[in-house]
Amino acid sequence: MDGFGPALPAAGRGVEELLGEVDELTEGDADWRGGRTFSLVYNADDPELTRLHDEIGRRFLAENALNPFAFPSLGRMEQEVVAAAAAVTGLAGGGGTMSSGGTESIFLAVHTARQWAAEQGVDRPAIVTARTAHPAFAKACHYLGVEQRRVGTGPDLRADVEAMASALDERAVLLVASAPCYPFGVIDPVTEIAALAERRGVLCHVDACLGGWLLPFWERLGEPVGPWDFRVPGVTSLSADVHKYGYAFKGASVVLYRDPAMVRRQWFVFDDWPGGLYGSATTAGTRPAAPIAGAWATIRHLGADGYLAKARVVRDTTRRFRQGVDAVPGLAVTGEPDLSVFELASSVLDIGAVGDVMDERGWHLDRQQGGLHLMVSPYHARVVERFLADLAEAAATDRTGAGRDATYGAVPPS
Numbered sequence: 223m224d225g226f227g228p229a230l231p232a233a234g235r236g237v238e239e240l241l242g243e244v245d246e247l248t249e250g251d252a253d254w255r256g257g258r259t260f261s262l263v264y265n266a267d268d269p270e271l272t273r274l275h276d277e278i279g280r281r282f283l284a285e286n287a288l289n290p291f292a293f294p295s296l297g298r299m300e301q302e303v304v305a306a307a308a309a310v311t312g313l314a315g316g317g318g319t320m321s322s323g324g325t326e327s328i329f330l331a332v333h334t335a336r337q338w339a340a341e342q343g344v345d346r347p348a349i350v351t352a353r354t355a356h357p358a359f360a361k362a363c364h365y366l367g368v369e370q371r372r373v374g375t376g377p378d379l380r381a382d383v384e385a386m387a388s389a390l391d392e393r394a395v396l397l398v399a400s401a402p403c404y405p406f407g408v409i410d411p412v413t414e415i416a417a418l419a420e421r422r423g424v425l426c427h428v429d430a431c432l433g434g435w436l437l438p439f440w441e442r443l444g445e446p447v448g449p450w451d452f453r454v455p456g457v458t459s460l461s462a463d464v465h466k467y468g469y470a471f472k473g474a475s476v477v478l479y480r481d482p483a484m485v486r487r488q489w490f491v492f493d494d495w496p497g498g499l500y501g502s503a504t505t506a507g508t509r510p511a512a513p514i515a516g517a518w519a520t521i522r523h524l525g526a527d528g529y530l531a532k533a534r535v536v537r538d539t540t541r542r543f544r545q546g547v548d549a550v551p552g553l554a555v556t557g558e559p560d561l562s563v564f565e566l567a568s569s570v571l572d573i574g575a576v577g578d579v580m581d582e583r584g585w586h587l588d589r590q591q592g593g594l595h596l597m598v599s600p601y602h603a604r605v606v607e608r609f610l611a612d613l614a615e616a617a618a619t620d621r622t623g624a625g626r627d628a629t630y631g632a633v634p635p636s
């Protein structure tokens with residue numbers, strides 16, 4: 223048979239040949255295994271965990287979590303992952319589901335709030351976030367036809383609660399707090415935001431996508447951690463990504479609700495189809511099984527002791543990074559980050575040029591509007607000194623003319 227041109231040649235190719243081509247294709251990719259990336263990969267520095275991931279990935283490639291009746295193992299694992307997330311975030315008696323990541327968990331929380339609002343007779347709902355809230359809220363609002371009201375932050379870069387209060391009216395149904403926010407790693411005043419929501423009789427979501435699996439252990443290390451989870455009255459939902467500091471492989475997050483009745487509002491059910499009743503709690507139809515099984519196995523493998531040990535490494539390595547940065551003339555960490563996520567900035571150096579030199583030396587620092595972004599994971603303990611030596615040299619390099627723009631995700635085709 224003729225093929226379809228070079229895009230789909232007629233003849234298939236052998237496994238070895240293709241694996242060789244994959245090796246070639248990935249040659250130019252970022253060296254995350256060597257600790258050169260910061261926010262894209264959470265390198266747990268744990269060969270046993272990697273072995274477990276390889277095994278689980280292999281075993282669960284074909285199963286479909288759309289139908290828990292066919293694969294009860296997946297239904298059970300999902301419930302147990304949700305239960306573990308509830309346990310570490312102080313939730314008793316609530317409910318939730320897994321999702322494919324932070325963006326989907328946030329999407330689902332906004333969707334659920336919209337459903338709830340419709341039941342209260344609010345048909346053009348709005349949510350209120352700080353300007354530091356993750357763009358997933360803007361995306362969810364865009365898809366769902368919900369208005370997002372973005373307010374400023376105080377001098378400490380945390381959400382300005384008074385500005386949030388001023389943004390409220392009868393259409394505002396959900397207030398958002400980040401724990402912590404991605405750009406500066408600070409936790410918003412969750413207690414005040416949740417209290418404001420409670421007084422107004424509206425919902426409050428905590429975006430703990432980043433902190434949800436680290437903060438509980440940071441706290442157990444004795445670090446000062448402000449209130450951020452379901453122990454705070456008025457918090458009605460929370461997202462926590464297992465594929466970030468939960469160290470699962472990608473495609474695993476949890477969205478939780480204090481009131482189990484809210485979970486029902488997240489569901490989409492359609493019963494007028496020749497194919498039968500279609501019920502689905504998340505946005506995907508066919509749902510990959512591997513991330514569910516991977517999250518379950520990771521949580522069980524590490525246990526609370528494993529998470530605590532990794533949190534200690536992350537905490538100690540963060541201190542080394544921050545002390546090292548403070549020692550470089552002209553560079554400073556922005557604000558007072560609460561965790562292991564922060565921005566490097568400068569009022570005297572061309573920070574874009576510093577980023578360019580770091581790029582040339584093989585580091586992949588994300589560029590923000592005001593500086594370079596770092597997110598510390600356990601493997602970075604092995605490379606922190608090398609990083610700091612390169613950073614000092616980059617700062618001492620007399621250059622101007624920042625190269626890349628501040629970008630976080632991809633850039634659309636022009």
Ligand SMILES: Cc1ncc(COP(=O)(O)O)c(C=O)c1O
Nearest residue numbers: 323324325356403404429431432
């Ligand atoms: C605070 C916060 N919320 C949400 C997200 C979105 O998560 P994901 O990229 O898994 O969709 C991120 C990603 O870094 C984040 O840092």
